[in-house]
Amino acid sequence: MHAKVREGRVIKLEGNPESPINQGRLCSRGQAALQGLYNPDRVTDPMARGANGQWQKLTWDDAVGRLQAQVKQARGKGIAFVTGLESGSFGELVDAWMKEIGGRHVTYEPFAFEALREGNRIAFGTAAIPSYDFASARYILSFGADFMETWLSPVGYQNAFTRAHAFEAGRDGSMAKFVYVGPRLSLTGMSADEWIVPKPGTEFMLALAMASVILTERLAPPPPDALRLQHLLPGPERIAGSVGVEAGKIQRLARDFAASKGGLAVAGGIAAQYGSGALLVAAANVLNYVAGQVGKTVKFGPNHALEAAGSFKQLADLVADMRAEKISLLLVHGANPGHSLPAAFSEALGHVGYKVSLASYWDETAAAADLVLPDFHPLEQWNDSRPQAGVYALQQPVMQPVFPNTRHAGDVLLQVAGKSGGFKDYVQTRWRALHVRYGHGRSFEDFWNDALQHGGIYSEAPAQTVRLGPEISRLMGGAADTSLQLTTLRGSRSFPIRSRKSPGTAGWRCIPTPRPSGSSPTAMSCSSSRPMERCVRPSGSRQVSARTSSRSPRGRDTRRTADMRRTDPSMPSSS
Known part of the structure; x- marks a missing residue:
């Protein structure tokens, strides 16, 4: 981003027009960053909780000394460092320091798009999040992905969608068509040309049926490894009743998608929060694949940095160790x-x-701590990041710190670790490797200053070829044995089930499973077109009910209830 400074103080922020991520645009949160910079309630000094529970100010030497003493005392007893997604030098510094002192680095992102990563792994064997070329798309099909609100890179996608969905001089043909699929009309859906309303949780069936039409009618040259799916994919007539969308409409959507020669199907948002969320993403991948759009509008290679985000399971494991008093620091x-x-x-x-x-x-986390060390605001610090493969963003302070007794977290870690130099020196050391690749004979000083002027280095990441992975059979209900994994911060348990195709549907059907010796009788009595929708546990265990409602196109309220009962009464309850 660019910052306008007057008399040593930032007064306005705008996007960097040279950045391939936002191309000069800036979201409302970015525009409001000045509110955080000048917030009078920022932490202004190092603070420690006293013996009486009250906060007291410390000098930086005292604060760093206390942290060094705690690190020395906690070695071998469990040290963990929780950060947000740090794709640049700071994340590498944390990794190196944790490795040196025997700790672990846990990346926590509240919106880590785990269903998106898992769906890509199921379909193509990689958890990478590709780049989606909305600007080149001629037919955009969103299965709940609110790409104009919060999905992945909304500023870049808004700009690209505007170019695709508008008449421009020199562009052949008409503007791209946008179809939104979802039981709820979101803000992104309100910009669509057509709204398809399926039953909640059945969006993945619609995507698979569309892929079936494209393969059966040879509407696009199919990749050789996609032909094996032709007799496994459900046809429109087979799933129309379960989805709540007419078979003829499904066929029309598939034909239009393939005929556009530039289709782009994306999945996410609320639709990815069902138990079938990863399957929905994988189904959208199959649709793009059979239409020949993987490598065109869906590009693996220039992947999003979110592929390195942590998982909820890693955090659940950390919480379990904290409860067991295995984390000393x-x-x-x-x-x-x-x-x-x-x-x-x-x-x-x-x-x-x-x-x-x-x-x-x-x-809330700082208020529960024993020691609070005030960090710089991003506009006050040196840093870098890699938001996308091939993009190296460089960040410099645009003004002196508002509160002079704050300090960059990177400087603090380097001092605690006993390293010489500051965090700026650490960043420059990491960028010397980039100088070797992108310096083109210039001195490092010229290379560094040029990167500062332009906001980073912007290069093209090489394309990555992907093929359908072996787990794609999970989409067709082809697994003979599977399990339902329930993970909360209080524990994790896997419930074994057997599955088979239910006649006339494309979904799963839970049937009785052989019980282990000495366990209570199992009675799993569900038959549903939605994966794992109703599973009944043995007598004596607790029942957890979840109800979702949606409004049908005719205005009637349709309600579906899913009852999941635990098969292990000893498993602790979750909040």
């Missing part, structure tokens, strides 16, 4: 799990020996 930076996670995390904090928060604000 916990550090948190760039994340507020005390607010965004269930109460189990806050409860587990009480079992941690010492807690340190490197934060700019008194958020």
